[in-house]
Amino acid sequence: MTQYDLIVVGAGPAGMSMATVCAKSGMAVLLLDEQPRPGGQIYRAVTKSRLAESNILKQDYWRGSELAAALKCDNLTYIPYARVWYARPTGDIWFSVADQPEGVSAKHLAIAVGARERPIAVPGWTLPGVFSVGAAQILLKSAGLVADYPVLAGSGPLLYLVASQYLAAGKKIKALLDTTPLSNYHAAIKALPASLFHSQLYKGLRLLRDIRLAGVPVHNGVSDLQIGGSAFVQEVSWKQSGKTHHLDCETVLIHEGLVPNVEFALALGCEWSWSPERVAWEINVSAEGRTSLSSVYAVGDCARIVGADASELQGRLAGLDLVRRATGNQQSELEQSLMRDLNKHMRLRRFLDRLYLPADRNIVMNEPSTVVCRCENVTIETLIPLIESSQGNLDSVKSHSRCGMGPCQGRMCSHSVAALARARGVPACAPSRQRLPLTPITLKELAAVEDSK
Ligand SMILES: Cc1cc2nc3c(=O)[nH]c(=O)nc-3n(C[C@H](O)[C@H](O)[C@H](O)COP(=O)(O)OP(=O)(O)OC[C@H]3O[C@@H](n4cnc5c(N)ncnc54)[C@H](O)[C@@H]3O)c2cc1C
Incomplete structure (x- = not known):
């Protein structure tokens, strides 16, 4: 070695x-x-x-x-x-x-x-035509590809950044559905003065302005997002001020932070x-x-x-x-100066964290047939009784349902299971036990390890 x-x-x-x-x-x-x-x-x-x-x-x-x-x-x-x-x-x-x-x-x-990206389990999220906002950005950065006339739904800086990158690429956006809870704006104001002079704050505000000026319909205070369609995405629906809204579309980009x-x-x-x-x-x-x-x-x-x-x-x-x-x-002057810069960033981060604190109901919706673990096809209705008797032990939910035993090893579904648990007052969950190998490997690779020893 x-x-x-x-x-x-x-x-x-x-x-x-x-x-x-x-x-x-x-x-x-x-x-x-x-x-x-x-x-x-x-x-x-x-x-x-x-x-x-x-x-x-x-x-x-x-x-x-x-x-x-x-x-x-x-x-x-x-x-x-x-x-x-x-x-x-x-x-x-x-x-x-x-x-x-x-x-x-x-x-x-x-x-x-x-x-x-934080996994989201809302009805319809597994339909062809639904991407995460980050996945859409990966296509843009690595292959220069963009989706046609998408609806963007969710919360967080990356949602708005990708919207602005789409506009800069000359693409139109059908609607931007912002699920940031309206109460977050009030709570975040307390953290604002400490980050008032951070340049990233103004870059963010310019993004919001550009998106509005481009005429993108932006809907705030959105909840209960559902994506509809039989074989692929055909519509998106949501609640806003107590009313349900529908919009026909073929592509939905979702995001609830990282x-x-x-x-x-x-x-x-x-x-x-x-x-x-x-x-x-x-x-x-x-x-x-x-x-x-x-x-x-x-x-x-x-x-x-x-x-x-x-x-x-x-x-x-x-x-x-x-x-x-x-x-x-001893710590050098350079380190002390870097530490001051880091603290400045962390003050802005506290504001962003408070503003974009996701609501559990936006991460996983209480709709029984919604798939939570797509590797093993486990739905909310299978999980709820197991979560209620688990005392917050994700490993027990995993071994009784197979949720988290597929190729992603719970990287996608464990956050949704924890959100379901929180919504039911189940005590704070520990993450499920991590075992090696860290990523799936083939038997050929394992055999080659033996050969190389
Ligand atoms: C999809 C996505 C898009 C984002 N886009 C933006 C953006 O446009 N602007 C912005 O400000 N922030 C963006 N962010 C946030 C951003 O990731 C960071 O704040 C920043 O890149 C974090 O830097 P990092 O070095 O900690 O990790 P990263 O930049 O994420 O780098 C981690 C690296 O680790 C590698 N890696 C992971 N696991 C393994 C493994 N097992 N073996 C080998 N390599 C591995 C990955 O390939 C990756 O290159 C994005 C986040 C995500 C998830």
């Missing part, structure tokens, strides 16, 4: 910045990512974008080119297409490139595997907590990304949703922290 000082999993802003800082200080660093190119979610495909000549993805997107260019430095090995499926806190890692496994080892491990990809850190045994402020399981980390395990860092959105700029700052801080641990030096 090749030995490194640090292995970083995930080449988004957090992973790229931590890997670069450590490599520049002389550490031997390996950076692994399953994607073909560096960038993570926000800077996906930035080094080979089909949209390089256009302004569709806006100025912020191109910051990713600088981070990706910085990876070309001494001591840093970056391997794309590298899907990490086994990791131990001792630093042993197994990953596969084109189904060919390889084992590596390091003194320190940094998890920078980012976030995913949740951290905690499974990697959980499988290693890192401590976690449940955040009612962000309705998500999170990994307990210090500001520099140290987890409860001394050899493991968790940086960026995989520990807690902080956004792209803060993820990059956390990556740099984690890198400097690791370098400093080796030397025993």
